[in-house]
Amino acid sequence: xxxxxxxxxxxxxxxxxxxxxxxxxxxxxxxxxxxxxxxxxxxxxxxxxxxxxxxxxxxxxxxxxxxxxxxxxxxxxxxxxxxxxxxxxxxxxxxxxxxxxxxxxxxxxxxxxxxxxxxxxxxxxxxxxxxxxxxxxxxxxxxxxxxxxxxxxxxxxxxxxxxxxxxxxxxxxxxxxxxxxxxxxxxxxxxxxxxxxxxxxxxxxxxxxxxxxxxxxxxxxxxxxxxxxxxxxxxxxxxxxxxxxxxxxxxxxxxxxxxxxxxxxxxxxxxxxxxxxxxxxxxxxxxxxxxxxxxxxxxxxxxxxxxxxxxxxxxxxxxxxxxxxxxxxxxxxxxxxxxxxxxxxxxxxxxxxxxxxxxxxxxxxxxxxxxxxxxxxxxxxxxxxxxxxxxxxxxxxxxxxxxxxxxxxxxxxxxxxxxxxxxxxxxxxxxxxxxxxxxxxxxxxxxxxxxxxxxxxxxxxxxxxxxxxxxxxxxxxxxxxxxxxxxxxxxxxxxxxxxxxxxxxxxxxxxxxxxxxxxxxxxxxxxxxxxxxxxxxxxxxxxxxxxxxxxxxxxxxxxxxxxxxxxxxxxxxxxxxxxxxxxxxxxxxxxxxxxxxxxxxxxxxxxxxxxxxxxxxxxxxxxxxxxxxxxxxxxxxxxxxxxxxxxxxxxxxxxxxxxxxxxxxxxxxxxxxxxxxxxxxxxxxxxxxxxxxxxxxxxxxxxxxxxxxxxxxxxxxxxxxxxxxxxxxxxxxxxxxxxxxxxxxxxxxxxxxxxxxxxxxxxxxxxxxxxxxxxxxxxxxxxxxxxxxxxxxxxxxxxxxxxxxxxxxxxxxxxxxxxxxxxxxxxxxxxxxxxxxxxxxxxxxxxxxxxxxxxxxxxxxxxxxxxxxxxxxxxxxxxx
Numbered sequence: 001x002x003x004x005x006x007x008x009x010x011x012x013x014x015x016x017x018x019x020x021x022x023x024x025x026x027x028x029x030x031x032x033x034x035x036x037x038x039x040x041x042x043x044x045x046x047x048x049x050x051x052x053x054x055x056x057x058x059x060x061x062x063x064x065x066x067x068x069x070x071x072x073x074x075x076x077x078x079x080x081x082x083x084x085x086x087x088x089x090x091x092x093x094x095x096x097x098x099x100x101x102x103x104x105x106x107x108x109x110x111x112x113x114x115x116x117x118x119x120x121x122x123x124x125x126x127x128x129x130x131x132x133x134x135x136x137x138x139x140x141x142x143x144x145x146x147x148x149x150x151x152x153x154x155x156x157x158x159x160x161x162x163x164x165x166x167x168x169x170x171x172x173x174x175x176x177x178x179x180x181x182x183x184x185x186x187x188x189x190x191x192x193x194x195x196x197x198x199x200x201x202x203x204x205x206x207x208x209x210x211x212x213x214x215x216x217x218x219x220x221x222x223x224x225x226x227x228x229x230x231x232x233x234x235x236x237x238x239x240x241x242x243x244x245x246x247x248x249x250x251x252x253x254x255x256x257x258x259x260x261x262x263x264x265x266x267x268x269x270x271x272x273x274x275x276x277x278x279x280x281x282x283x284x285x286x287x288x289x290x291x292x293x294x295x296x297x298x299x300x301x302x303x304x305x306x307x308x309x310x311x312x313x314x315x316x317x318x319x320x321x322x323x324x325x326x327x328x329x330x331x332x333x334x335x336x337x338x339x340x341x342x343x344x345x346x347x348x349x350x351x352x353x354x355x356x357x358x359x360x361x362x363x364x365x366x367x368x369x370x371x372x373x374x375x376x377x378x379x380x381x382x383x384x385x386x387x388x389x390x391x392x393x394x395x396x397x398x399x400x401x402x403x404x405x406x407x408x409x410x411x412x413x414x415x416x417x418x419x420x421x422x423x424x425x426x427x428x429x430x431x432x433x434x435x436x437x438x439x440x441x442x443x444x445x446x447x448x449x450x451x452x453x454x455x456x457x458x459x460x461x462x463x464x465x466x467x468x469x470x471x472x473x474x475x476x477x478x479x480x481x482x483x484x485x486x487x488x489x490x491x492x493x494x495x496x497x498x499x500x501x502x503x504x505x506x507x508x509x510x511x512x513x514x515x516x517x518x519x520x521x522x523x524x525x526x527x528x529x530x531x532x533x534x535x536x537x538x539x540x541x542x543x544x545x546x547x548x549x550x551x552x553x554x555x556x557x558x559x560x561x562x563x564x565x566x567x568x569x570x571x572x573x574x575x576x577x578x579x580x581x582x583x584x585x586x587x588x589x590x591x592x593x594x595x596x597x598x599x600x601x602x603x604x605x606x607x608x609x610x611x612x613x614x615x616x617x618x619x620x621x622x623x624x625x626x627x628x629x630x631x632x633x634x635x636x637x638x639x640x641x642x643x644x645x646x647x648x649x650x651x652x653x654x655x656x657x658x659x660x661x662x663x664x665x666x667x668x669x670x671x672x673x674x675x676x677x678x679x680x681x682x683x684x685x686x687x688x689x690x691x692x693x694x695x696x697x698x699x700x701x702x703x704x705x706x707x708x709x710x711x712x713x714x715x716x717x718x719x720x721x722x723x724x725x726x727x728x729x730x731x732x733x734x735x736x737x738x739x740x741x742x743x744x745x746x747x748x749x750x751x752x753x754x755x756x757x758x759x760x761x762x763x764x765x766x767x768x769x770x771x772x773x774x775x776x777x778x779x780x781x782x783x784x785x786x787x788x789x790x791x792x793x794x795x796x797x798x799x800x801x802x803x804x805x806x807x808x809x810x811x812x813x814x815x816x817x818x819x820x821x822x823x824x825x826x827x828x829x830x831x832x833x834x835x836x837x838x839x840x841x842x843x844x845x846x847x848x849x850x851x852x853x854x855x856x857x858x859x860x861x862x863x864x865x866x867x868x869x870x871x872x873x874x875x876x877x878x879x880x
Contacts, residue, residue, distance in 0.1 A: 033135050034273060037123045037230055037265040039098035041275040042299045044090040046083065047851035048168065049074040049843035050117035055174060055238040063239065071672045074115040074843050078168030083120055085152040086229040090122050091305050094854030098260060113256045114239070115846045118168065121232040124301040125265070126272040130223035135268030138216040141261035142234055143209055145172030149231040150222050158213050160235060172237040175257065179208040180240045210261055227301045230265060234258050274301060277326055277398055283424050283432040286320045286402070289717045289853040291795065292358060294372050294389035294397035296324055306435035307405065307422065310858050312865040314411040314445040315805045316490070318798050321403045321434050323424060329386040329399040331427035332357070336405055339418035339438050346414035348407060348438065357382035358402035358795055361785065375402055376712065376794045377785030404795065407438060415442035441865035443872055445808055449541045451492030453723055453807040456544070456666060456696045456735030457783065458497055458776070459484050462508050462762050466744040467786050472510060473528055482535055483790030484740045489539030491801055495735070496536045497620070498529065500549040502568040502581050505622065505769045507762025510579055513599065514572035522595045524602060525572050533610060543694060544664050545607065545615045546645045550627050553768040557658065558625035588634040600638035617664060619645030621657055622771045632658035647736045647774060653695055666698040666735035670705040672845060673728030676835040682730070685818060690727035691811050696735025697726045700779035705729040707845045710737065710780045712796065715849035719799040721841045723807050728838055734800070740791055741781040806861065809868040810834065816871040826870060833867045836860070
């Protein structure tokens with residue numbers, strides 16, 4: 001049985017070489033013998049990011065322009081001293097593997113793109129007797145320049161300065177112009193891009209980007225008994241002329257001049273391979289920013305590491321272990337004991353630690369899920385049995401069971417360092433104890449209801465009813481919905497949508513205010529409305545209560561115009577206790593104004609009594625489509641102080657919906673945020689403070705605030721930092737994001753006429769209100785999982801939560817800076833801490849997120865919370 005603990009396991013996709021067939025090496029390593037280290041093995045990786053360098057007319061200059069602003073401007077720390085030495089502690093580095101994808105990728109999807117300045121790799125292999133090693137040789141292919149070290153000794157360097165110590169910012173030798181430009185002078189595209197029918201790629205040009213180091217012989221005298229370290233250092237080359245200068249991010253001509261293409265260390269005898277999963281059970285600590293999968297395994301040559309959690313008071317924080325095996329896993333259970341402060345004077349009780357199990361749920365038919373499986377939903381019990389996963393090509397992977405620890409740190413918890421254990425067991429296996437370390441910083445988070453970060457998470461009553469097969473508005477339904485509200489309330493959610501018409505884009509079959517006909521006109525039943533508001537107010541404060549009474553089917557103006565159809569509402573028969581859909585009179589019609597006006601009057605009184613008059617808004621418009629002028633005029637009669645909610649591509653701040661001012665909007669198109677201290681017009685103190693506004697990101701593809709949508713399969717680091725990135729871009733948080741829009745319709749929905757995006761959520765239920773690119777399924781349908789008896793968290797949800805907690809600490813610091821009363825040195829420290837976070841998040845947006853997972857992210861959280869403690873008058877971040 002092999003047992004190992006490690007921090008930061010990650011799968012990293014690096015590019016394959018030009019023209020490689022799927023699954024074939026880009027350049028076949030010439031060395032013979034058994035593979036000892038290769039792309040399928042586990043590597044520790046460090047990435048350095050800098051603004052690209054361009055050589056033009058013989059001179060070098062930084063070139064950071066792109067089509068969305070200074071998006072290629074980057075700056076992060078160089079690799080730490082001593083990283084090439086075998087005894088260097090690399091557990092905080094990213095864990096990298098290099099699976100092949102069978103195509104060249106020199107853009108932003110591979111190893112990092114133009115802002116990757118240097119890539120440092122550490123791979124380990126074992127030798128029992130150096131004298132017995134024969135035929136040990138290394139071959140690799142790369143972009144830029146490379147240096148190779150064994151146990152701290154440099155063995156070779158190519159396409160780099162030949163003399164002296166290698167500087168962290170050293171540049172590789174220039175590429176020829178033909179690596180950038182085709183014979184006709186146009187830029188080479190990394191994939192086939194057509195220009196008026198002409199293919200713009202160039203196989204020969206792409207091949208010129210690949211450099212090789214072949215058959216580097218390693219002498220037995222350079223080896224040591226036991227673990228040996230192979231370190232590979234890759235550096236970028238400058239760009240050439242308009243190879244970067246001319247093009248922007250809308251093109252595929254921008255490629256990463258630093259990267260690994262292939263690697264193979266082979267031996268005829270004497271060296272043990274470290275390229276595949278060891279036999280038996282493995283249990284190891286894992287970064288919470290890493291999504292687990294069946295290809296995961298722990299490096300048997302690395303030391304055990306504890307689960308390490310950084311926290312502050314009055315919050316919830318997570319740690320993670322992965323349980324994996326090359327055979328089926330059965331009966332996995334984990335138990336957490338109390339965490340005792342190291343001086344013995346305080347403890348976090350075991351009752352404050354929740355153990356959750358990530359389960360495979362990719363069969364839910366949701367979009368944007370692929371690969372070897374999808375582990376995300378967090379349930380209170382593990383499956384009784386987990387089978388190894390078999391790929392389509394027949395490759396057998398392991399069985400995996402991720403375990404997440406969620407620690408609730410009380411508002412009055414004593415700061416300091418705590419320690420405990422997590423006991424992990426499985427049928428037929430000896431229990432494994434994993435050390436758990438918790439550091440509590442002396443800053444107190446506000447209660448979630450008082451968070452400043454604006455979260456616009458949407459709850460779906462119809463999805464809950466369909467998922468659990470319970471009648472709409474039954475007692476069972478209300479109990480199930482409360483679980484959703486409890487969880488999104490923990491995020492500090494401040495948004496509620498109340499449908500007043502049927503068949504909207506949110507897929508509601510009924511309205512929450514029901515129309516009752518009594519022979520003399522219409523009266524209104526508010527029973528469901530009142531109870532829904534009661535439930536929401538129990539768990540969240542609300543900045544926005546959106547009365548949803550417009551959708552595209554009711555008529556619009558914008559890109560085009562449609563008279564639409566009358567709104568649909570729910571009629572209620574109190575005697576028969578029966579609800580049915582009916583067509584209501586148009587808002588602006590002579591018949592409609594009295595009825596809708598009376599409804600508005602009664603709604604206004606109820607909302608005012610609840611203290612929600614100022615939060616009340618109307619909506620919801622999509623894209624550039626708005627209600628007709630006639631409809632908007634009627635709305636203004638009903639609600640004289642009407643404000644509008646808009647969900648669309650553009651930033652509509654300051655605009656109006658046919659005369660109704662837009663007071664809250666979620667935008668897809670958001671510029672990549674500026675570099676620290678260089679914000680645009682309207683910035684304060686050289687920065688945007690987005691938490692001061694009430695407008696959110698709709699985190700779907702195309703929104704470049706992070707250049708990454710919040711798909712269910714998106715990297716967990718993106719879920720962690722999206723809210724903070726929104727601040728940098730002058731938005732207040734996350735909007736138009738589903739809490740529980742589960743894939744309840746099944747495959748039959750894929751054939752619904754007009755279901756353009758092939759959704760299986762209730763947003764595809766009524767094609768007349770399909771919003772196409774703005775449907776919920778184009779970003780995040782749900783942050784919550786459908787548990788056995790109601791909503792449960794997901795790993796994505798937990799990272800969004802911790803991201804919001806980070807934002808609250810940032811807001812505390814920013815408020816103190818804006819107040820201008822901090823001591824000079826503390827103010828300087830605050831700016832340095834905040835700037836470092838902004839630079840690192842920006843690098844992730846333009847590079848890849850695997851590096852962020854292991855780039856000292858835990859240290860970033862500790863700096864943030866300890867600095868907030870100082871600002872709040874708590875100079876000691878830790879107690880004895």
